[in-house]
Amino acid sequence: WGGASWCPSCSYYPLADGKVSEDSPSWADDLPDVVEETADNRGAIESISMWFWVMLTGIVRLAAGSVAIRLSFSEDEGLRGMIALIQAGAGLISALTAHGIASYHALKDNRRLNLNDVMLSWFSIWQPTITQLPKTAKRILAVAWGATAFLTAVTIIGGIDYSAPLRVHQQPDVKPGNLIGAVGNAAKQQNAGDISQSMEEAGNNLAEGTEDTVAEGAGSMKQALNELGGTEESLQEIGNGAEEQAKNAEEILPVYTTQCVVYGVEVDAKRIPVALLIAARTTGKLQHVGRIERKDIPHRDFQYMGLKLQKAVVRDPILSTSRKAIWVKPVVSCRVAFNGLDDNGELKNPKFEASVLSEGLPDFKQTTKLKEPAE
Structure with missing residues (x-):
C-alpha cells in the first residue's frame, strides 16, 4: 500500500472492518458525565428570582410612602421640602455608592474600560454585576432603591425651593412698625x-x-x-x-x-x-x-x-x-x-x-x- 494504512484501490482499512472488544479503552471514557436536564414546569412568574421581588417591593413602598408624606403635609410646604431634601440626599448617596462599587469591579476585570465609561457607558459598567446575579443583588437593590427615593422625593413629595437661597421663612404675620x-x-x-x-x-x-x-x-x-x-x-x-x-x-x-x-x-x-x-x-x-x-x-x-x-x-x-x-x-x-x-x-x-x-x-x-x- 505504499506505506499507507488503507488500500488506495478499495479503501480497505483493517481496524475499521475488524471487531473491537467492548472492554477495550476508548477516548470517550475520559469525558465527564452529561447531566440530564429535567423539564422546568414553572410558570413565568414563578421563574422570577427572589431578589427581583424584593427590589420591586422596596420600590412600591418608597413610592407609597412619598405619596403619604405629600398628603399628610400638603399645607406645611417647609416641612415637606425638608423631608424631600433628606430623602433625595439619602437616595442619591445610595445610588452613587452602588455605582461606584460596580465601577470598581468592572474596571478591575476589564482593562478596556476607563473612567469615561463610568460616566458615559453605564451598561458596560453594570454588565458584570448583572451577569453575576443573584450574588451581586445588593448592588442592584442599592441603585434601584436609591434612584427611586431620589425621583419620588423630587416629583411626588416636592416642596423644595429651587428659586433662591434666601427664601427660608414664611411671610410675616404683622407689619413692622417704624x-x-x-x-x-x-x-x-x-x-x-x-x-x-x-x-x-x-x-x-x-x-x-x-x-x-x-x-x-x-x-x-x-x-x-x-x-x-x-x-x-x-x-x-x-x-x-x-x-x-x-x-x-x-x-x-x-x-x-x-x-x-x-x-x-x-x-x-x-x-x-x-x-x-x-x-x-x-x-x-x-x-x-x-x-x-x-x-x-x-x-x-x-x-x-x-x-x-x-x-x-x-x-x-x-x-x-x-x-x-x-x-x-x-x-x-x-x-x-x-x-x-x-x-x-x-x-x-x-x-x-x-x-x-x-x-x-x-x-x-x-x-x-x-x-x-x-x-
Missing part, C-alpha cells in the same frame, strides 16, 4: 399743642405694640430732632408750637434722608421678596428703623442688593426683634427718604433713594440730613 416715624409723629403732636413722647418712650411703645401717646415730662422737639441728627436750621423751619406752622406741617411735610443697613428680607406666601427691613443706630444701639417695599426699589438696585444678600444669610437676626423674615448680615447699605407717619402708623410716601457702597454700620447722626420740604 421708630423714626414715631418720633416724627411725636414732634407733630407737640407742634399742635399736645404733650409729646420722648425718643426713649417712642421706642418702648413701638416695641410693646401700644398706641398710647401721653407721657408726663416728655422730651422736647429739639431733643427729638437731635436724635434724628437735625440742625438748628431744622428747628427754625419746623418751629416750636406755633399754630400756623402746625397747619403747614399737615400740608408740607419735612423730608429727611438717612443711611441704613438691610438686616432682613420679607417674603410673601409664594416666598417672593416683598420688602427689606432696615436698621440704624437711632438711640446709640442698632435697632429696627423701617421697612422698604420692593416695588419702591429700582430693579437694578434690588438686583444688586439681592446678589450680595444671597451670600449673607444667617440663622438669627443681628438685633432683637419679633418680626419674621430672612435674616442677613449687614453687608448692604441704602439711603432712604422719609417724612412722617400716616394715621395707620405707616410712613408717608416711603422712598428708596439709592444703594450705598460702604463697609460696616453707618453712623446714623452723621448720615441723617434734612432736605427741602416736599410739596
Whole structure:
C-alpha cells in the first residue's frame, strides 16, 4: 500500500472492518458525565428570582410612602421640602455608592474600560454585576432603591425651593412698625399743642405694640430732632408750637434722608421678596428703623442688593426683634427718604433713594440730613 494504512484501490482499512472488544479503552471514557436536564414546569412568574421581588417591593413602598408624606403635609410646604431634601440626599448617596462599587469591579476585570465609561457607558459598567446575579443583588437593590427615593422625593413629595437661597421663612404675620416715624409723629403732636413722647418712650411703645401717646415730662422737639441728627436750621423751619406752622406741617411735610443697613428680607406666601427691613443706630444701639417695599426699589438696585444678600444669610437676626423674615448680615447699605407717619402708623410716601457702597454700620447722626420740604 505504499506505506499507507488503507488500500488506495478499495479503501480497505483493517481496524475499521475488524471487531473491537467492548472492554477495550476508548477516548470517550475520559469525558465527564452529561447531566440530564429535567423539564422546568414553572410558570413565568414563578421563574422570577427572589431578589427581583424584593427590589420591586422596596420600590412600591418608597413610592407609597412619598405619596403619604405629600398628603399628610400638603399645607406645611417647609416641612415637606425638608423631608424631600433628606430623602433625595439619602437616595442619591445610595445610588452613587452602588455605582461606584460596580465601577470598581468592572474596571478591575476589564482593562478596556476607563473612567469615561463610568460616566458615559453605564451598561458596560453594570454588565458584570448583572451577569453575576443573584450574588451581586445588593448592588442592584442599592441603585434601584436609591434612584427611586431620589425621583419620588423630587416629583411626588416636592416642596423644595429651587428659586433662591434666601427664601427660608414664611411671610410675616404683622407689619413692622417704624421708630423714626414715631418720633416724627411725636414732634407733630407737640407742634399742635399736645404733650409729646420722648425718643426713649417712642421706642418702648413701638416695641410693646401700644398706641398710647401721653407721657408726663416728655422730651422736647429739639431733643427729638437731635436724635434724628437735625440742625438748628431744622428747628427754625419746623418751629416750636406755633399754630400756623402746625397747619403747614399737615400740608408740607419735612423730608429727611438717612443711611441704613438691610438686616432682613420679607417674603410673601409664594416666598417672593416683598420688602427689606432696615436698621440704624437711632438711640446709640442698632435697632429696627423701617421697612422698604420692593416695588419702591429700582430693579437694578434690588438686583444688586439681592446678589450680595444671597451670600449673607444667617440663622438669627443681628438685633432683637419679633418680626419674621430672612435674616442677613449687614453687608448692604441704602439711603432712604422719609417724612412722617400716616394715621395707620405707616410712613408717608416711603422712598428708596439709592444703594450705598460702604463697609460696616453707618453712623446714623452723621448720615441723617434734612432736605427741602416736599410739596
